[in-house]
Every structure is written in structure tokens, then in C-alpha cells.
Amino acid sequence: MLKCKINGVEVEVKEGTTIIEAFKIAGQKIAHYCWHPGLSVAGVCRLCMVEIKGQPRLQIACNTPVQDGMEITNQSEQVKETVRWGLDFHLINHPLDCPICDQAGECGLQDQYMEFGLYTPEMAEPKVKKHKVVDLGSKIVLDTERCILCSRCVRFTAEVTKTYELGIFNRGDRSEIGTFENKPLENNYALNTVDICPVGALTSKDFRFRQRVWYLQERESICTGCSTGCNIKIYFNEEGLFRIRPVYNEKVNGYWMCDEGRNIYKFVNKENRLLKAKKGRKGEWLEMEGGAAAKDVAHHFKSLDKERIALVVTGQFSNEEYEALFQFYKKNVGNDFVYHWINNKESFEDFDGLLLRGDRNPNTKGLLQKLEDYRYEQTWAHLEENLKAGKIETLIVAGPENPLWFPDLKEKVQQWGIQLSHLIWLSSAKVQAVDEVECLTWQIPLKTFFEKDGTYVNYQGLEQKSHRIATIVPGALSLSEAAHLMAGEEYKVDMAPILKGPKKNYYVHRRGYL
């Protein structure tokens, strides 16, 4: 271990630690653009200047290893003056279009300027004009004038995804970020470049111009997009959810997340939700509250033949919910016709080598464990046989939160609609096919991960807790609440504060346009 002093604070660090890392360990602030803990060191922005006692010249903290006994500061006038000028050089050709820039409010240039601004810019030369609104495909827009050439995005595509799309072309003050022949940047991790871009050069098409960031709140959660369970931050306000970004977790996702996972917020927002409970069949639906529908199921349950009921579960729910559901099933039905719906069989075992897994469920591990605990061992083939043979009349389905990854959804629902006499459909998602079934059906709206507490077990067997943040669909139940109510128990449904939902502004709610 090496001892050093950072702005007067004594810290011990491992051999090989760089000064910037020591600053982080000591909890001291340091300006930087190009350094990122998940990437190699470039040392190009020259903003992380520090003064080391006994060395006449300032050094960059990101590329200088700590030596034993070093006394380092970035509080001296010399350092501040140097950073001030460094920042001014970064701004020589910067277009200063903050008012129309989507990064405003979370921009490295703005933040540092508040602290190290020269406030009397001395550059009189005309600015070099570069390319604006460069279309990099379906996800990202590039503004090369705003780029400060930190090369983070280039290193990301070279070191993390190893797809090598981005490069720096030309030279000197004409240098520009770009892709060869303007090829689109479409890899499934591309939006991480938007996160790590310290300025507004790379912006996300999905998010840009939808909200000013200072109108958003952020809360941590767990991605339910696949069995990896990346740690995430959700950005939302009264109008709904707007974007998702990764949160560092060494054990799970490191600094990154995949682009598909960023889309899960769309299945939480009202547009894609089952908003009301419904009872009936094709063409004759009676709308009601979720709780009332669950109680109605409880009422109806008495008259059903228990030997002709079966339960279908997906890996989309939390441990607590499986427990409540299986308790309900054990007490109120008693048979062992419980089946695991594997949504995408062919690709279930896939892995893209980085984060994304073919198992597009947050809690398959937890479900398998619970099935084992309850000794539910039936196979899917058994269900199909029984359905065909007409041995099952009623199916309770704990269905998908995210219908996108259930390619067989429509086909299955249609088939059940013909084979069954009752369907009890529990899901947070709006599914067209369920509205068209011919058998007597209860559709009960469920809460999404955003609206409930729960534990998820990822593919490694790691338990992660997800906390409720707010309510999008009032009247939706968690699977546990639905189970208790269907059992006929008195049960108080608990709700987080309700978000009002989107304002009616057509332009604000169209996505994916430049």
C-alpha cells in the first residue's frame, strides 16, 4: 500500500493507482472529461491537472501513478488558472448552443465552466464550422461541433463492444468524430456512448427534446429486461418515465447496460398498459377496478372444478409474488398443474458475450427455485396434452410485463381462448389478443417493477431488491395482492404516489424523429 495526501487528506491506495483514482478514494473533486473508470486512459483533455509537491510542472492526474508519500493538490491557484485556460481552449470552436442542446443541465462543459469559467472569453477568431445533426442510425444523433474530442466514445466502441464504429477523422481543429462512410452506429450497446459523452455531441434519438433534464427525478432500480439484472437509474416526472441509464455494479453490469434494456420504461408508461380490469369475452367486456375483479374471481372460484384448473407462470415476477401466488394456489386449488411458460425457447440460453442474455426474464432463477420448493414439476407438454384432451377448463396466467419478448403470446392466447371455458389473465401489459378471446375471461391489471417492491434473482443467483417508485396505473395490483384477493382474503392494496400521466401534446409524444 502507498500513502499519499490528496488536498491534505491522507489516503492509502494500492500500488498502480492513478492520482485521479486516489482523488475519488479521498472523496475530493477533480475536473476531468476524457478519463472514465470503465475505459483505458487517454490523457487528452488536460483538465485533470494537479500539483505534486516537489515537482515543478503540473501533471495530469489520470495518467500519473501515485508514489509513496506524494502530496497532491488541485486547490492551488496555479492549477485553477491552468484548468481555466484549458477549458477556454476547449471552447474555442464550441458553438455554445446550450439553449437548443439536449445535454444542457447535465453537460460537462457547463458544469466545469460554473467552477472554472474565465468569463471573459478572449478568442476573437471565427469558429471552425463542422457537421451538425449527423444521423448515426436509429438511435443516435451526432453534433461534431459540440464534441470536445475526449475520445471516450471511440474507446468505448473499441474496448467494450469491440465493434470499432467510431473514429476521429481529419486533424487539428478540424478533427471530427465520425463513422466510416457515415455508417449507422447500431450495436446493442451504442447508447452507452451517449451516457459517457460529457457534452451534447452524442444524443439519444429516443430521449432528445422530450424533457429538459432538470424537470426529471431519478431513482435507482433493477432492469427487468433479461436475467442479467443490470442496475439502473430511471428518469421520470409527473408525465411518466423518460429514460433509463446504467448504475455501476461491479458484480453485475459494471458501468454499462444494453440498449434493449433501456426500452423497458415504455412498458411501464400508460400507453402500453392494461389500464382497467375487465370481465367478459370478445365484444362484451365489463370494465371494473382491479381489486373488484380479483374479488369477483374469488367469488366465482367456489363453483369451479378444482381438478380442471391449471396455473401458468412466467419468469417476470418477484420471489415474494411467486410465494403468494403458490400459497394461494396450494390452498385454493390444490392440484399440481403448475407450468413454467418459457417465452423464447430457441434463444433462451443465448448470451451476447457482454450483458444481454437470451432469457428475457428478470427472475427465472427465483421462479425455478420456488417451483422446486413447492414440488411443482409438470412440463409444458403435459399442459398441452391436458388442454387438447379437454381436461382443463380454467387457466390462471401470470403473464408478461413485457410482451415484446413473448413472440408466442398471440398464438397461445388464441389457442387458450378456444380450448378453455375460463381464463384468468394477470398482466400489466395491454395485449390485443386477450381482448379477442371467446371464453369467459377476467383481465386483471398488474403493477410493473416500477410500482412495487420485490426481490429478483439474476442468472448468477444474485438476489437484488427493487423498490417501488411511483404508480402509473392506479387500481393495478401486484401479483401478491391479486393472489390474496383471489383467495377471498380481506387485503389492503398499497400504492405509491400516482403520476398524472402525459400531457396531451402530440409533438412531444412522438418518438424516433430527428
Added chain:
Amino acid sequence: MFELSKEGVEFVKKEMQRYETKRSAIIPALYKVQEENGGWVSPECVTYLSQLMDLPEVWINEVLNFYTMFNKEPVGKYHVQVCCNVSCAMNGGRELADHLCKELNIKDGRHSEDGRYTLSRVECLGSCGTAPMMQVNDKYYENLTKESAVQILKELP
């Protein structure tokens, strides 16, 4: 589709062995490609080279775009590079470039109308002691005057 000649491929392969990383061989490889592709490097050439050297296209494109000695667009039979950096500029390099444009019928500042000449204004070519100077394809012409430069170019085959 562009392809290097057999000798060209051999040359590139040898250059790749020569350095610690094959990335370092991009410059000589680009020279060879430019030579065999009629004086410029097209996007197809970059793709070809990326496959030949097994390097990302973007790395080759970075080098190609960084250096002025690689042409990113077709050039005439004679690529005339007139130095306009300090020593040459003080000795009339910039005026020389203007004069050549007029004499060689170069209206857009780049290509002569008959396609025989392409003119570039370039930075120091390391021949300051004999300024002003120009480079025509691979050859240096030094201590120029307006008249001698025009004469040299017109007398080329």
C-alpha cells in the same frame, strides 16, 4: 471492386510484419493502394485494405483523413502540390499557386478543365531552403519562378 496486385499484397504483408503492431503499417499500405488506384484512395480501397490487414475500417480511415498526402478524391494525371507554408509563402508560394490556376485553366482551384492537373496547396514539404517549391506526383521542383513552374508543367509528357 479494387484489389491490389500480387506484388502490392506481398508488400503490404511484409510491412505488417515489420512493426510491433500491424496498425503501424497503415501508412505504407495506403501509399501502395494510392499508387495502384490511380492516385487516390476510395472508400472501397479502405474496405479492401481493412479486410486485407484485418483491421477496422475506421482505423484506416483515421490515418487516411489525417494526412494530406493521401487523396480522398480522384486526381488528374499530375498532382501538383504547391507549398504555401512560411518560407515558400514569403518567397511567393501563394502567388505561384494562383498563377498556376490561371495558366493551367484551373477554375475551381482544384482541377484543370482537361483533367490533366490537380492542384493542392500544402504545408511545408521540408524543402524550405529552396523555396518556393512544388511537388508533382513524386518529384520535387525547387527554386521556382512563375515562368519556370508553368514551363515545367507544360513540358510534362
